[in-house]
Amino acid sequence: MSHSRIEDYALIGDLHTAALISRTGSLDWACFPRFDSASAFAELLGDETHGSWQLGPLSHSSAPAPATHRRYVGDSLALESTWVTTDGTLQITDAMPPAEHDAHIPHVVRIVKAVSGRVTVRSCLRPRFDYGLVRPRVSKEAGERWLLVAGPDALWLDTSVPTHVRDGALYSDLTLSEGDTVTFTLTYRNSHQGPPPVIAPEAALAMTLAYWEGWVSRCTYQGEYREAVIRSLITLKALTYAPTGGIVAAPTTSLPEEIGGERNWDYRFCWLRDAAITLSSLLRTGYRDEARHWAAWLLRAVAGDPSTLQIMYGITGKRRLPESELPHLPGYMGSRPVRIGNGAASQLQLDVYGEVIETLTRARQAGLGVDETAADLQVALVEWLEQHWDEPDEGVWEVRGPRRHFVHSKVMAWVAVDRTIKLIESGEAAGPLERWRELRDTIHQDVCERGYDQQRNTFTQSYGSRELDASLLLIPQMGFLPPDDGRVVGTIEAIQRELSTQDGLILRYPTTGETAGVDGLTGDEGAFLACSFWLADDLAMIGRTEKARQLFERLLTLRNDVGLLAEEWDPRRRRQVGNFPQAFSHVALVDSAVALDRASATAQTAASPTLTLRELGQPDSTAGPAAGVYDMGPPPEKAAAHLAAPARTADGETQ
Known part of the structure; x- marks a missing residue:
């Protein structure tokens, strides 16, 4: 063995x-x-x-x-x-x-x-x-x-x-x-x-x-963390199925999230939510051809009835990914069962609608020449979402237990509506503008009222829950609320308190308490590396740049000797776990490096207004917020106003 x-x-x-x-x-x-x-x-x-x-x-x-x-x-x-x-x-x-x-x-x-x-x-x-x-x-x-x-x-x-x-x-x-x-x-x-x-x-x-x-010569990134970024970009390219442009989440199946446990999944497929962050990373590092190819794959894969949208597809856009077990294989270090296929493909995950529309928005903003039917598809997706956004779903982590009203899913539904409103306002599509503006406000209010714990000053994993979830870190990155909003800062601090491991890394959600078995499985799991990168981005967004940099550089030390990352880090065994190498982890690494370089450039520009981003070695054509894993699409007006102002800490001091 x-x-x-x-x-x-x-x-x-x-x-x-x-x-x-x-x-x-x-x-x-x-x-x-x-x-x-x-x-x-x-x-x-x-x-x-x-x-x-x-x-x-x-x-x-x-x-x-x-x-x-x-x-x-x-x-x-x-x-x-x-x-x-x-x-x-x-x-x-x-x-x-x-x-x-x-x-x-x-x-x-x-x-x-x-x-x-x-x-x-x-x-x-x-x-x-x-x-x-x-x-x-x-x-x-x-x-x-x-x-x-x-x-x-x-x-x-x-x-x-x-x-x-x-x-x-x-x-x-x-x-x-x-x-x-x-x-x-x-x-x-x-x-x-x-x-x-x-x-x-x-x-x-x-x-x-x-x-x-x-x-590699086409890469435009010249920042402080170039070695780590280049290796991550090479890894992402290596996970690309060139004939179609699809990118697998990992080249392996059933490497366990817990050694000896049953959290063993087949990751040799293309997740739609990965499209948003992958597209952003490729665009911001100079790889427009790859981004165009990936966007084209996305449009082919999701074509058809919006009600049949899946969270993942095969590398050619195939829809049927039946899951089965291979009992003849004992599994990595006895981690059973070994699975092929992925039954989560048929789950309802409302956040995917927001991520698909975010991807189309970014592709359009970058001038990638996406298919002319993309605008019609986007409107059709929101028409479907308008009737279903308030339903419970399986959420971003693909729970295999009862459906819930996950806060992240509602936030991403808001993103879908918000980006489509902007598309209609630009004249590139037609739709019920006033009705959808009201829908956007309704979703926003619903999340803030039902997904927020006033006593603890934090958003929660789902409506009525007290548990936290690392996906809440994406709230400011999606422009749902500005980074200096007290509820955002409170959520970041709560996640640091309640979801941190002894290494200061971040779990996706608690595996004890009311969330134990939320995915229908027993056992524990390691710190989810992408979530830890998200925390670094959020810390940079709220002005705690040094803390963000310390966390990011700690994460870099977890790479193996040739610069690769799996999905998770086991803080007890002090080793990588999960499928390997993991695209999500490497995309998050690239985005965090770019965000930290941008934060440094912004600080230097503020100190020396005559210095341009180009003179600081940063691209001067970046769009979207000043930091963030997704960094796609303009934030709402309130957040945009914040981004032009000095960052503030939770106690109100200017950084």
Whole structure:
């Protein structure tokens, strides 16, 4: 059974699928040919019998030795792992050559080099198709090519290294002296298509490095946290399914939110709420083509009857994502069940309407040339929402218990109506303007009266509840209330008191008390990393910039050695948990970095009015509020007036 920590993995990918490689050099997770295909390597969720490819120095112990150090080669997705042994130094470079066309053939290239001394190396290739269930037939084809085939799936191994079959696996043992280099290339092909073309590994690596170097060169972010931002943007790009523009939440399924627990979900799909923050991050860092592609995916996916809007879709826009369990897989460190598909796709989550409309608003403001039917779609969504906004729903965290009147859902319903009113006011759409202005006021009043606890001076998770919820941190970021509103400051402070871990990170909601089992499950979970980034943004918005920066930099220390984040952080075990790497965490990191740089630029501009944002190294074409994770769309007039004024603390002192 795999005992590698989640953060011990590194990601490689080709914009169609991805693979996870451990510190020991074992490829323990990969699905071919797409992110949402069945896995060919699933040791991550079981043991080596479920599919793995171990490559590294031959260990004298029963367990392979971890790499001494590893890194990505420059600003790329090519992984370089180095072992310093008593016999010599070995270096392995792993890459998947990227391509953005439908006819792409996935390749995993592994280049092994003896840097010094004399090192004995072992490769053990043991794929198991259909999530570890199917053992392929192994045969040697023309020349030196090995074929591993079962049903519709086939893998071809190209290597000049002597290789033999044992117990359904391909073994290669060799000894390399200083300067020696050998290569392995594994290629996926549908079994009926015959052998794929042979590629040159060194040329494939060079192409991979050139692709990522060119892509990173388009980034406009030049702020203080450029290294972390670049790595996060590369990760987001790696989670993109290039043919459609859809971005998966993570390339994995069932990595647990609690080690040994049952909070194990399939994240290889595209959540609509991720569209809003992802689009904003891409636009603000110079990636307009990716943002345009993502917006086009969104319009295709949500086309049709607004009443059938889903919270998530497949990478091609597919709607049916039936959830099932795989009892043959023991799960990561015994975390069961292992699930594929996601039953939450059919939930009612009213906040998604606000997030879709926020995305369309941002795309329009950025001049991305969204489909001309987008305005009609937006109006149709609000027509549906007008009749249903006051219903209970499952909320942003996809609870699997009873529906509730979640405050965040109501706030995002307000966002949907507010942005559509502005669209109508601009003359780009037609709709019942006065009626919807009244609706906007009604929703706002309803939230402030029923979702606010006057005694504790905080908004609550749902109407009638005393519990808190980290999604309340988005209230000022969405422009629902200005950051210096006493209720906003009170909510931020209450979340800091009641949802903070011992590390000062933020839980999504309490898992004890009245909210225990709100998602229909037992057990605990870690601090949700995106929520902790949201707190940093809110602190910056209310003028507590130094506290915001301290929290942000603490979050940066939780990244693994190659800069990757999972969904959550377990403060007791002090390790990452949840699916990995997680797009939501990396988007939140990018947005927080930009927000902190902007806060610094604003402070410097206030101190020296003649200094422009461009002179401070910040883009001068940013739109929306001065900070925030979403940072999309103008805030209401009251908030806009605040943004031009000095920030104030809870006791009224100007910062």
